[in-house]
Amino acid sequence: MNHYIIKVENLVKRFGELVAVNDISFTVALGEIFGFLGPNGAGKTTTINILCTLSKPTSGQAIINDFDVVRQQSQVRQSIGLVFQDPSLDERLSGLQNLRFHAMVYNIPTSVREQRIKQVLSMVELWERRHSQVRTYSGGMKRRLEIARGLLHYPKVLFLDEPTLGLDPQTRNRIWEYILELRQREGITIFLTTHYMDEAEKADRIAIIDYGKLVAMDTPERLKHMVSKDIISLKTDNDDRAAEEIRLRYRIETRHDRDGLTFEVANGEEFLPTFIKEFATKIVSVSLRRPSLDDVFLKLTGREIRQEEVSDTFKAMVREHGRRMRR
Amino acid sequence: MNNLRGIYTIWYRDILRFWHDKMRMISSITFPLLFLFVFGSGLSARMGFLSPGVDFTQFMFPGIIGMTVLMSSFMAGISVVWDREFGFLKEVLVAPISRASVAVGKTLGAATVALFQGILILLFAPLIGVSLSAWTVLALLPLMLLLSASMGSLGILLATRIRSMEAFQAVMQMLMFPMVFLSGVFFPLQGLPVWMNILVKLNPATYGIAPIRQVMLGAPPDSPFAINLLGHTMSLWDNVTVLAVFGVIMTLLAMWSFSNQE
Numbered sequence: 232m233n234h235y236i237i238k239v240e241n242l243v244k245r246f247g248e249l250v251a252v253n254d255i256s257f258t259v260a261l262g263e264i265f266g267f268l269g270p271n272g273a274g275k276t277t278t279i280n281i282l283c284t285l286s287k288p289t290s291g292q293a294i295i296n297d298f299d300v301v302r303q304q305s306q307v308r309q310s311i312g313l314v315f316q317d318p319s320l321d322e323r324l325s326g327l328q329n330l331r332f333h334a335m336v337y338n339i340p341t342s343v344r345e346q347r348i349k350q351v352l353s354m355v356e357l358w359e360r361r362h363s364q365v366r367t368y369s370g371g372m373k374r375r376l377e378i379a380r381g382l383l384h385y386p387k388v389l390f391l392d393e394p395t396l397g398l399d400p401q402t403r404n405r406i407w408e409y410i411l412e413l414r415q416r417e418g419i420t421i422f423l424t425t426h427y428m429d430e431a432e433k434a435d436r437i438a439i440i441d442y443g444k445l446v447a448m449d450t451p452e453r454l455k456h457m458v459s460k461d462i463i464s465l466k467t468d469n470d471d472r473a474a475e476e477i478r479l480r481y482r483i484e485t486r487h488d489r490d491g492l493t494f495e496v497a498n499g500e501e502f503l504p505t506f507i508k509e510f511a512t513k514i515v516s517v518s519l520r521r522p523s524l525d526d527v528f529l530k531l532t533g534r535e536i537r538q539e540e541v542s543d544t545f546k547a548m549v550r551e552h553g554r555r556m557r558r
Numbered sequence: 559m560n561n562l563r564g565i566y567t568i569w570y571r572d573i574l575r576f577w578h579d580k581m582r583m584i585s586s587i588t589f590p591l592l593f594l595f596v597f598g599s600g601l602s603a604r605m606g607f608l609s610p611g612v613d614f615t616q617f618m619f620p621g622i623i624g625m626t627v628l629m630s631s632f633m634a635g636i637s638v639v640w641d642r643e644f645g646f647l648k649e650v651l652v653a654p655i656s657r658a659s660v661a662v663g664k665t666l667g668a669a670t671v672a673l674f675q676g677i678l679i680l681l682f683a684p685l686i687g688v689s690l691s692a693w694t695v696l697a698l699l700p701l702m703l704l705l706s707a708s709m710g711s712l713g714i715l716l717a718t719r720i721r722s723m724e725a726f727q728a729v730m731q732m733l734m735f736p737m738v739f740l741s742g743v744f745f746p747l748q749g750l751p752v753w754m755n756i757l758v759k760l761n762p763a764t765y766g767i768a769p770i771r772q773v774m775l776g777a778p779p780d781s782p783f784a785i786n787l788l789g790h791t792m793s794l795w796d797n798v799t800v801l802a803v804f805g806v807i808m809t810l811l812a813m814w815s816f817s818n819q820e
Contacts, residue, residue, distance in 0.1 A: 336650075
């Protein structure tokens with residue numbers, strides 16, 4: 232019995248000049264929730280595509296459930312379940328027919344087929360709607376159906392690529408309930424990519440990838456310790472003057488963003504009262520907070536993950552469209 | 559075993575989808591029927607008999623059946639492009655079945671649907687005055703299936719390489735209409751201008767239409783409808799052989815192409 236279920240060694244993927252995945256290695260333990268974070272274009276999807284046999288690595292090796300993703304594709308495919316970023320359902324068929332199709336291609340014995348379908352459909356609360364065509368489902372229902380489908384053949388690893396992107400908070404919470412329940416009950420390993428930091432916090436371990444390289448990998452708690460200082464956000468009537476003043480007085484560099492200035496200090500609670508008393512520029516508002524995964528992400532990649540959320544999804548769509556047109 | 563299961567599942571889904579889509583069933587045969595009855599009725603009286611006992615509509619009837627089968631199976635490739643566009647292809651590509659078997663399942667699905675549509679047209683035989691014995695019908699089915707499987711695999715092959723819906727439709731139209739017009743659906747293939755004669759003989763569809771006509775209207779060696787290839791009069795089996803070779807090559811190419819896409 233292995234202690235890991237996924238093992239990636241020196242994985243490289245090139246598209247011509249572009250190195251999309253640049254020599255990454257990691258292992259994922261059995262039953263772990265593994266979060267894969269990174270800005271768009273960092274190599275997340277490319278890595279997942281290699282792991283799920285949709286794409287071949289340029290060099291390096293990836294093993295899932297003891298099977299090689301290049302040489303033992305069929306066994307790897309049988310071992311994994313996938314929920315893609317974009318829906319991959321047959322909208323003209325009913326939910327039930329989609330699951331039956333899946334059961335057939337994954338060779339689930341006829342004797343247990345219907346019972347398992349009922350089990351997963353009930354879990355995602357779609358049993359009542361099983362005979363409706365999928366195109367009549369809402370976005371959340373489709374995602375739930377895909378999760379049900381991904382679990383139907385009892386995979387060892389469930390890949391969730393942005394499982395809750397574009398869903399309302401209520402549905403997101405529901406989907407997370409399922410995921411956590413599943414891990415508890417089935418001991419399934421979950422490989423997750425997400426834009427939402429609050430989701431990433433639910434992972435046991437997180438790997439952050441940027442420009443095709445792994446820049447950090449640890450538990451969310453320990454990653455947050457990387458940003459050891461407290462974060463102060465400040466709004467003033469003149470941010471440029473305030474930045475200058477902070478630089479001269481405290482020798483701290485500040486960052487400008489939409490909401491004003493932010494900077495890090497070692498001991499925020501003690502720093503703040505004297506700061507407010509001494510500061511010459513007029514302060515409009517000031518806040519102090521403990522570092523979050525956003526800050527870790529920002530520190531490591533120089534980009535804020537939330538900022539990209541909407542615009543990058545759009546850009547990704549445009550890119551995807553362009554790619555289709557070119558091919 | 560694994561591959562057979564894959565082929566069956568992919569085939570089954572296509573049939574299921576077709577069965578759900580009653581409109582497609584009806585719309586797919588209106589076009590051929592329009593040709594048959596409007597052209598047929600319009601031209602038959604003027605043209606008289608093309609050979610003893612065969613008027614223009616009766617001549618065209620086997621051609622129209624071939625055309626229906628050809629267009630339907632060829633166009634079926636669009637379902638691959640469609641599945642790619644709507645994401646379902648990914649579900650298929652990550653499934654533990656070989657890609658080659660997906661290509662075969664798709665081809666057979668296209669062929670089955672096309673065969674069904676061809677049979678619907680065949681039901682109009684009594685209205686045209688073509689009498690069909692049970693044996694004739696039994697002989698026609700494998701011929702229609704061969705034509706639809708060959709054209710189906712060509713469509714699937716193109717669909718694995720052409721990714722956008724618009725481009726695929728453009729290429730389909732560009733290939734399909736010349737293939738139909740230059741295959742002897744609408745006129746006998748004798749006394750054609752040289753350029754046209756060459757195109758007709760290069761067109762694989764020609765060798766699919768001819769045997770259907772040979773079986774339905776009789777195939778004496780001196781039939782005015784027989785194809786003459788390089789001085790050789792093509793018998794039923796000659797035609798079937800040419801088409802079958804074409805079909806096998808297309809199927810192998812489609813299987814290869816499907817397996818080698820990312």
